[in-house]
Amino acid sequence: MRRQNLSLVLGTVGAQGPLSRADVAARTGLTRAAVSSLVDELQANGLIEEHEATPSGRVGRPGRGLVVSDHGPAGLGLEVGVGHLGVCLVDLRGEVRAWRQVEADNQHRSPERVLADLAELVGATSADGLRPVGAVLAVPGLLADAPGTVAHAPNLGWHDVDLAELWARSAPPGTPALSLENEANLGALAELWENPEARDFVHVSAEAGIGAALVIDGRLFRGARGWAGELGHVPVRPDGPHCACGARGCLEQYAGEAAVLRAAGIETDGRDGVPQLLERAERSEPRALEALRTAGEALGIALTGAVHLVDPQALVLGGAYAELAPWLLPAMRAELTARVAVRPWSADALTASALGRRGPLLGAARLTVRRILADPIGVLG
Amino acid sequence: MRRQNLSLVLGTVGAQGPLSRADVAARTGLTRAAVSSLVDELQANGLIEEHEATPSGRVGRPGRGLVVSDHGPAGLGLEVGVGHLGVCLVDLRGEVRAWRQVEADNQHRSPERVLADLAELVGATSADGLRPVGAVLAVPGLLADAPGTVAHAPNLGWHDVDLAELWARSAPPGTPALSLENEANLGALAELWENPEARDFVHVSAEAGIGAALVIDGRLFRGARGWAGELGHVPVRPDGPHCACGARGCLEQYAGEAAVLRAAGIETDGRDGVPQLLERAERSEPRALEALRTAGEALGIALTGAVHLVDPQALVLGGAYAELAPWLLPAMRAELTARVAVRPWSADALTASALGRRGPLLGAARLTVRRILADPIGVLG
Numbered sequence: 001m002r003r004q005n006l007s008l009v010l011g012t013v014g015a016q017g018p019l020s021r022a023d024v025a026a027r028t029g030l031t032r033a034a035v036s037s038l039v040d041e042l043q044a045n046g047l048i049e050e051h052e053a054t055p056s057g058r059v060g061r062p063g064r065g066l067v068v069s070d071h072g073p074a075g076l077g078l079e080v081g082v083g084h085l086g087v088c089l090v091d092l093r094g095e096v097r098a099w100r101q102v103e104a105d106n107q108h109r110s111p112e113r114v115l116a117d118l119a120e121l122v123g124a125t126s127a128d129g130l131r132p133v134g135a136v137l138a139v140p141g142l143l144a145d146a147p148g149t150v151a152h153a154p155n156l157g158w159h160d161v162d163l164a165e166l167w168a169r170s171a172p173p174g175t176p177a178l179s180l181e182n183e184a185n186l187g188a189l190a191e192l193w194e195n196p197e198a199r200d201f202v203h204v205s206a207e208a209g210i211g212a213a214l215v216i217d218g219r220l221f222r223g224a225r226g227w228a229g230e231l232g233h234v235p236v237r238p239d240g241p242h243c244a245c246g247a248r249g250c251l252e253q254y255a256g257e258a259a260v261l262r263a264a265g266i267e268t269d270g271r272d273g274v275p276q277l278l279e280r281a282e283r284s285e286p287r288a289l290e291a292l293r294t295a296g297e298a299l300g301i302a303l304t305g306a307v308h309l310v311d312p313q314a315l316v317l318g319g320a321y322a323e324l325a326p327w328l329l330p331a332m333r334a335e336l337t338a339r340v341a342v343r344p345w346s347a348d349a350l351t352a353s354a355l356g357r358r359g360p361l362l363g364a365a366r367l368t369v370r371r372i373l374a375d376p377i378g379v380l381g
Numbered sequence: 382m383r384r385q386n387l388s389l390v391l392g393t394v395g396a397q398g399p400l401s402r403a404d405v406a407a408r409t410g411l412t413r414a415a416v417s418s419l420v421d422e423l424q425a426n427g428l429i430e431e432h433e434a435t436p437s438g439r440v441g442r443p444g445r446g447l448v449v450s451d452h453g454p455a456g457l458g459l460e461v462g463v464g465h466l467g468v469c470l471v472d473l474r475g476e477v478r479a480w481r482q483v484e485a486d487n488q489h490r491s492p493e494r495v496l497a498d499l500a501e502l503v504g505a506t507s508a509d510g511l512r513p514v515g516a517v518l519a520v521p522g523l524l525a526d527a528p529g530t531v532a533h534a535p536n537l538g539w540h541d542v543d544l545a546e547l548w549a550r551s552a553p554p555g556t557p558a559l560s561l562e563n564e565a566n567l568g569a570l571a572e573l574w575e576n577p578e579a580r581d582f583v584h585v586s587a588e589a590g591i592g593a594a595l596v597i598d599g600r601l602f603r604g605a606r607g608w609a610g611e612l613g614h615v616p617v618r619p620d621g622p623h624c625a626c627g628a629r630g631c632l633e634q635y636a637g638e639a640a641v642l643r644a645a646g647i648e649t650d651g652r653d654g655v656p657q658l659l660e661r662a663e664r665s666e667p668r669a670l671e672a673l674r675t676a677g678e679a680l681g682i683a684l685t686g687a688v689h690l691v692d693p694q695a696l697v698l699g700g701a702y703a704e705l706a707p708w709l710l711p712a713m714r715a716e717l718t719a720r721v722a723v724r725p726w727s728a729d730a731l732t733a734s735a736l737g738r739r740g741p742l743l744g745a746a747r748l749t750v751r752r753i754l755a756d757p758i759g760v761l762g
Contacts, residue, residue, distance in 0.1 A: 142724060154723065200605040212690070221597070223692020224581040225724075230689040233723045237619060238682050246722035247685075301619050304628075305686045308611040309593070311604020341627035342535065342614045343523060343606075 002038075003377045005030060009038045010068070010376050013048050014093070018065030039066060045380045046072025046131075047092060047372070068092045071129030073372055073379045076176065077365025078118060078137040079183065082107050082155050082208035083272045085118050087125045089132065090365040092372065094193070097127035101361070103271060111161045112170075119170040133379050134368030135176045137163065138183035138360040140207055142227055148180060154244060155208035184211025184229055185220055186363030187318045191353050192218065193366060202312045204231060204299065205319030205359065210252050214310060232256060234302045254298030257320065263291035274320045274357075281327050292327035299328065300335025303350075307340050318353040319360070325352035383419075384758045386411060390419045391449070391757050394429055395474070399446030420447060426761045427453025427512075428473060428753070449473045452510030454753055454760045457557065458746025459499060459518040460564065463488050463536050463589035464653045466499050468506045470513065471746040473753065475574070478508035482742070484652060492542045493551075500551040514760050515749030516557045518544065519564035519741040521588055523608055529561060535625060536589035565592025565610055566601055567744030568699045572734050573599065574747060583693045585612060585680065586700030586740065591633050595691060613637060615683045635679030638701065644672035655701045655738075662708045673708035680709065681716025684731075688721050699734040700741070706733035 008028050013019055016027065025035045042048045051065045070091045079086035083105065089098040100121055106114045141153025148164025167178040188203035192215050199218040205211055210232030214221040222228050232252040233245050240249025253259050261273040264280065265287050280288035303315055315336075317325050333347045353359060372379055389409050394400055397408065406416045423429045432446045451472045460467035464486065470479040481502055487495045522534025529545025548559040569584035573596050580599040586592055591613030595602040603609055613633040614626055621630025634640050642654040645661065646668050661669035684696055696717075698706050714728045734740060753760055 152724070214690070216602070224694040225692055227724050228690060228692040230692075230723060233720075234686040234689050235682050235720060238617065238720075243722075247720040301616050302686070305615040305683070306690055308615050309595070309609060309687055309690055311606055311609040311611075313605040339614075339616060339619075339628040341624075342611060343533070343608050 003375065005034065005038055006042065006376045006380075007374055009035060010042055010047060011373050013066045014068045014373055017048075017067040018051060020064060021066065024066065041380060042376065045376075047376055047379070070095065070097075072131060073133045074127070074130035075365040075368030075372075076122070076132035076135040077361045077363070077367075078122070078135060078178075079361040079364060080106055080114055080118065080137065080156070081140060081183075083268075085114070085121055086138075086361045087118070087121050088361045088365040089125065089127050089130055090362075090369055091127075091130060092369055094366050094369050096362070096365070097130055098125050099361075100125050106156055111156075111158055111163065112166055114156075115163065115166045116170045119167070119172060119175075122175060123172040132176055132368075134371065135167075135171075135178050136186075136364040136367045137167075137178055137180050138186045138364045139163075139180050140183050140209055140211070142230075143180055143182060148178060150180065181364065181367065182211065182213075182226075182229075183207060183360040184319075185213045185222075186361075186367065187211075187353075187355070187359035188213030188215050188316075188363075189220060190355055190359040190363030190366065191215075191316055191318060192220075193363075193370070194355060198314060198316075200312050201314040201316050202229075202231075202303070202306050202310060203316045203318050203353070204303065204321060205317075206255070206257055206321050207319055207357075207360070208257055210256055211319075212306070214312070216310075231302055231306065234305060236298045236301050251298055251302040255295035255302075260291050260295045263294060264288040274323065278323060281324070289327060292324060293331045296328040296331030297335055300332040301339065303332070304336055304339040307336065307345065308342075313349065315350040316353050317351070318355065319357055322352045322354075322356035322359075384756065386415065386419055387423065387757050387761075388755055390416060391423055391428060392754050394447045395449045395754055398429075398448040399432060401445060402447065405447065422761065423757065426757075428757055428760070451476065451478075453512060454514045455508070455511035456746040456749030456753075457503070457513035457516040458742045458744070458748075459503070459516060459559075460742040460745060461487055461495055461499065461518065461537070462521060462564075464649075466495070466502055467519075467742045468499070468502050469742045469746040470506065470508050470511055471743075471750055472508075472511060473750055475747050475750050477743070477746070478511055479506050480742075481506050487537055492537075492539055492544065493547055495537075496544065496547045497551045500548070500553060500556075503556060504553040513557055513749075515752065516548075516552075516559050517567070517745040517748045518548075518559055518561050519567045519745045520544075520561050521564050521590055521592070523611075524561055524563060526606075529559060531561065562745065562748065563592065563594075563607075563610075564588060564741040565700075566594045566603075567742075567748065568592075568734075568736070568740035569594030569596055569697075569744075570601060571736050571740040571744030571747065572596075572697055572699060573601075574744075574751070575736060579695060579697075581693050582695040582697050583610075583684070583687050583691060584697045584699050584734070585684065585702060586698075587636070587638055587702050588700055588738075588741070589638055591637055592700075593687070595693070597691075612683055612687065615686060617679045617682050632679055632683040636676035636683075641672050641676045644675060645669040655704065659704060662705070670708060673705060674712045677709040677712030678716055681713040682720065684713070685717055685720040688717065688726065689723075694730065696731040697734050698732070699736065700738055703733045703735075703737035703740075 025032045077088040085104045086101040142151045144151035164178045187205045212229040212231035233250040237249040241253045243250040406413045458469040466485045467482040523532045525532035545559045568586045593610040593612035614631040618630040622634045624631040
């Protein structure tokens, strides 16, 4: 009961603050005495703060304004891409307080080495007065049933790696234990939290691989084993090129980053090729335009299947696709309009995310904050 | 509260009867007095009956055994296929008490005419002592938002038809109002109710068109607009044959009933061609085998996409596909095994339904019974 009420008070202050204690009582239906006791506990633990005045606009003696703390408990987001590492700290309000991304050739190094570098990056990243209470790593791959373990991250060449254990060995003292989440899922969650009124959508993103995530009725749909949304290996042309996964004609062979860069004639040497691709597309370089058109067409074909199977309200392009949307959307919309013919379909249902490539790392950091807001008791002293 | 308790008592008797009143009290946690009052009300309304002895196997004076009634309130299931009409009556135990299916060329007749014939068939179908309290029609198409209305049944050529209204005009006196459900959804529900431990599966069925239904966490997943599971128009070969829907290379062009019969060289003249196809396959007629192999291959490709997107525990072949399973499964399993490569996949996860073509009609009739068991108050006097 107290657990629920702590969450109710913290959530109300977070969503509607600054609020006076009386406001909190009125909006939660709790008594003033109960609110005061709950607020005191949250305040003593640094989750909320009381400022001098509340800008409530009402006549009368101003109360003191409660807001969610911008120091104290925080969320640490981590990201391992094929070509980069990322670290992000968000405060309890979800605001980004530190953001570091560095290029790194993770494809050719051991998981031990990659996590050691990530730990070093975390050590060099801090925000005054913030205390990370959860660390979530965005992983470009499938998670195993065992917590903290990656089952298969094909683009990194990782199989059955216990990342939580490696992290515990290399992380700076005081860093929280690591939990994992699929990067495509985190991108979709970040999108959902930005636009909470969107409740049924398929979020499609590309980093090294292609990942999709299904948000159904405002919640991430993970499937029976947690592997839903593996759009990158949906067959687009069954007799198409061989894919690294062992199958043929997978979407990744047409719209995956490596395939698009290759088709555009861009050599990356393990570096991030997307800025080059963007630059060439912006000056209408024909090979780049054609590579993006081909990718958009294949995405449109694969997503036709997703629309028919899942019946989402919207399709959202995230990750690198969001930046490339001006060149992907026309072919995608043409395919979807031509192929989703047995039922109504609006071209407007396909949009690009405003978060773009920041989505997964932001989602990783904010996941901890969402967990605290839903159940603060774990971080109380 | 009384509503919940009525459902609890009825559900307990239905699942575990015959039970004495004392058994019901023990299993529901209700007092004996409360159970007696609830049982009396259910009994007075013909939902449960009390028999002489309970075969509980326990020592002591035998109590009286409560069972769900096999007369009284019943479910009426109706089906309009391209080539047939169906009527089914089930009692509250879900047992089939009447079953009529007749061939009918529904493709070339108006909805008015089809429903008038269906009403006539209902009039000629009865089971002593059963009183249908709900009528559910299995529709091979997409439902509109307006209740009782079909938005689009392409294989019947129906668009925006208010079937509930047509039914009200032609149904025999005393027949309950009509509600609609997609036939593929009803097939999947029938399957779920037969095997309640299966909680995450994709059910694929073919009548005139191809329909799939997603059962997720033991519940039908309908999508944002109720149109999830439209597997028949998932693109299999994007440059493949033109489909009646307007798109190209849809699964229906390879594995739909019309496509398979055509490939097998079977002319139906509007009659049910599946028995002929079965007969030819049983005597290993080469064209029939090849047509079924091609269909199985296409089903395997389309379902690869479904496995990647939705991550079901199982795939179930229902409807006519269940009868054809011996000839479809080998090619389907070969495709799925070769194409679901990025994650584990077991060939055993694909099975054929034991209900087969009876699924949708059975599901339609049992839907009413499930509704009564979940909330009996609507049928109490």
